């Protein structure tokens with residue numbers, strides 16, 4: 001028998017399956033709302049002009065292709081930490097953030113999982129919201145952590161189950177690791193309010209839980225990178241330690257370049273040195289050191305004052321288009337006379353809208369209307385355009401009655 005005759009066929013990735021079905025559909029007005037990647041109002045992938053400029057700069061400066069250090073391009077990681085924590089943050093001023101470049105957000109989560117598994121001095125389990133980004137569970141269980149859930153989504157209100165969330169955090173054993181989406185929660189698009197974050201910080205403090213922040217959408221949610229970092233900065237102010245995963249896939253549109261960062265907030269610069277040495281020991285056998293090209297682009301954008309200003313404007317442009325599409329979708333549904341309440345479409349934030357549509361209705365959307373998205377009712381708002389929003393609303397109206 002072949003060496004691999006015992007290997008079973010695995011299930012296809014849910015999102016890739018949708019893309020396949022979409023491609024196979026010959027209807028010219030088909031709509032793909034599966035993938036979480038930004039599209040412009042013509043439905044085309046968007047390379048930010050600031051990224052084009054930074055990239056031309058990087059190329060024309062003819063840098064060598066030597067390896068970066070294990071933790072990546074220092075000018076990039078330094079600026080990434082400032083972007084997240086804020087230039088005036090005590091953790092930056094006191095030089096107590098250990099940070100490494102990572103293979104985008106996923107790689108940051110994976111390093112974080114491995115670091116926790118190796119060094120976290122309490123239970124090696126992590127609580128993630130229910131639901132959460134589809135990859136969280138696999139990333140953390142492959143890192144050797146036990147994955148548990150806390151309540152997050154209330155299907156009756158299509159909103160946050162804040163009481164359920166607080167109750168679950170209170171009943172979790174003290175010193176639990178808790179994964180929090182910093183902004184633009186995926187898949188629901190539902191974030192706690194600032195007041196709710198303050199309460200969450202208190203509960204986490206009381207229980208001595210350890211925050212594990214995933215920030216894959218800084219700036220992409222509200223259009224303002226400082227506003228989107230609110231929970232990070234609040235938790236620091238309240239004296240929490242934390243780890244943080246950053247992705248530059250969405251806010252710089254650097255998806256395939258795989259630019260991200262993983263950081264650990266330490267108590268002192270001395271502690272940071274020790275933690276940093278262990279991050280290096282962890283990363284070295286994983287992939288030795290990260291790719292340089294995307295990080296050089298991001299570094300240019302973060303460190304050059306005029307490019308930075310331009311980029312912030314472009315991030316806001318993307319966020320604004322998404323916010324506008326939410327409003328248009330809701331308005332179109334209401335104009336059609338839909339009896340349902342669609343407020344959640346505009347209350348939610350970020351790349352995705354959690355429509356509340358049932359799996360059967362999502363099936364109908366695909367089969368009868370050539371509108372493709374995941375069965376959980378999540379649609380990528382980034383795939384909506386002023387050209388397809390009317391037909392999308394009509395399709396949703398028809399399947400929701």
Ligand code: PLP
Nearest residue numbers: 036104105106133186216247249
């Ligand atoms: N975390 C969340 C919540 C996400 O939605 C994503 C991407 O969709 C990621 C992390 C990681 O993405 P990437 O590895 O492309 O940066």
